[in-house]
Amino acid sequence: MKLLIPVLLISVFLISISCTNDLNATNNAPSPTAPPIVDALVPASSSEPFKQLTADDIVEAHESVLRDIYTKVTPSVVHILAITGTDNSDWTAPSQGEGSGFVWDLNGHIVTNFHVVDGAETVIVTFWDGTQEPAIVLGQDPFSDLAVLKVNSESISLFPVRVGDDDSVYVGDLAIAIGHPFRQRHTMTSGIISALGRTRPSGTTQFSIPDVIQTDAPINPGNSGGPLLNRLGEVIGINTQIISSGSGTNSGIGFAVPISIAKRVIPSLIEERGYEYGWLGITGINLTPLQAKQLSLPETTKGVYVHSVIAGSPADEAGLLPSSDPSTYTDKQFPEGGSIIISIDGEPVTGMDQLISYLVRITRPGDTITLGVIDDEGERIETEAILGVRPDVLP
Numbered sequence: 001m002k003l004l005i006p007v008l009l010i011s012v013f014l015i016s017i018s019c020t021n022d023l024n025a026t027n028n029a030p031s032p033t034a035p036p037i038v039d040a041l042v043p044a045s046s047s048e049p050f051k052q053l054t055a056d057d058i059v060e061a062h063e064s065v066l067r068d069i070y071t072k073v074t075p076s077v078v079h080i081l082a083i084t085g086t087d088n089s090d091w092t093a094p095s096q097g098e099g100s101g102f103v104w105d106l107n108g109h110i111v112t113n114f115h116v117v118d119g120a121e122t123v124i125v126t127f128w129d130g131t132q133e134p135a136i137v138l139g140q141d142p143f144s145d146l147a148v149l150k151v152n153s154e155s156i157s158l159f160p161v162r163v164g165d166d167d168s169v170y171v172g173d174l175a176i177a178i179g180h181p182f183r184q185r186h187t188m189t190s191g192i193i194s195a196l197g198r199t200r201p202s203g204t205t206q207f208s209i210p211d212v213i214q215t216d217a218p219i220n221p222g223n224s225g226g227p228l229l230n231r232l233g234e235v236i237g238i239n240t241q242i243i244s245s246g247s248g249t250n251s252g253i254g255f256a257v258p259i260s261i262a263k264r265v266i267p268s269l270i271e272e273r274g275y276e277y278g279w280l281g282i283t284g285i286n287l288t289p290l291q292a293k294q295l296s297l298p299e300t301t302k303g304v305y306v307h308s309v310i311a312g313s314p315a316d317e318a319g320l321l322p323s324s325d326p327s328t329y330t331d332k333q334f335p336e337g338g339s340i341i342i343s344i345d346g347e348p349v350t351g352m353d354q355l356i357s358y359l360v361r362i363t364r365p366g367d368t369i370t371l372g373v374i375d376d377e378g379e380r381i382e383t384e385a386i387l388g389v390r391p392d393v394l395p
Helices: 021-028 055-076 259-272 289-294 352-362
Strands: 077-084 095-103 109-112 122-126 132-141 146-150 174-179 187-201 208-215 227-229 234-243 253-258 282-286 304-309 340-344 368-374 380-386
Touching (some): 055 077, 055 187, 055 227, 132 259, 146 259, 174 208, 187 253, 208 234, 208 352, 234 259, 253 259, 259 352, 340 352
Antiparallel strands (some): 077 095, 109 146, 132 146, 187 208, 208 253, 234 253, 282 304, 340 368, 368 380
16 A cells, blocks of 8 residues: 555543553453542433443443444445556566455445555455455545555445544544455544644645544555544545655654545535535745734734745735745845735634635635735735635646
């Protein structure tokens, strides 16, 4: 598998417990009756209204949730083998990449990462029961690192995933990954949601993916394209990247494309074989208090400082100004003269991450947006921009 390298709640008292084999072995060993570790009371029966929870009760409940998720979701998770270079006339062996994916619907649509199947000439999908089916790459979106495969739905039993909602995900929630790391079929790992709202480079384009979910649930080569799940067994993200110390293996920080983006992109990949994003045509940086002060603005001013504007882009036509040549400002820490975007359609913009998120989540090509801007004279104005189609490569 080609892994990109730069690249919820049972209860509060459940999240901090790690279910390892050593702990299971300890729990199964004879031991004196331990005192309760919490003062939690639950109804037991009509004659015995409350029961005090013990450490064993808590661990058993945690294990029960994980077992239930694994049992229900595993039939939906597939292994993907992507083969390129099948023409051996030049005596070169074919290249193989591996990853994970999951059943999206009963029509034979499989969701995975774009980078798992990018350039593949042959794709083989292996289902939970060992059944193998050839697949075609139906639609691809390198910007979100998502792809949809199609298999013959009449020859196999399909078990679609339950799709969740990442808007209800919080840091600290239980996070579970099921996939095929290092060719170890149907492996489940667990952890927590360790951060939200990350903006990550897509790895295959010049654009970034917004609102990425960060987790410490171990994700390794082979997990790409597999589901990230909440405590209900619902998909909240598609595992896509890790940060590694250089070994190519997990260092405790993994990333998943949020399901909210997948909900927008995947139907379009199925129906139209692709997805078009609204495009403004700028590069920008987050305005810091120091920069605001250097521009004679209140230090509390937040927004996106426009660094460059692509000629002929919607931003250019809307009158947004790029910053001046930094070589002419040797006594400044950054160039001057650019527009500062402080709102979009009435929503405050605090930084580039928020601007990208709005454009991806809310807008489509042809939409007219209203930008609140501080111009190069320090005046607050509004300007409209008609969004274009995001290009594959920036001019």
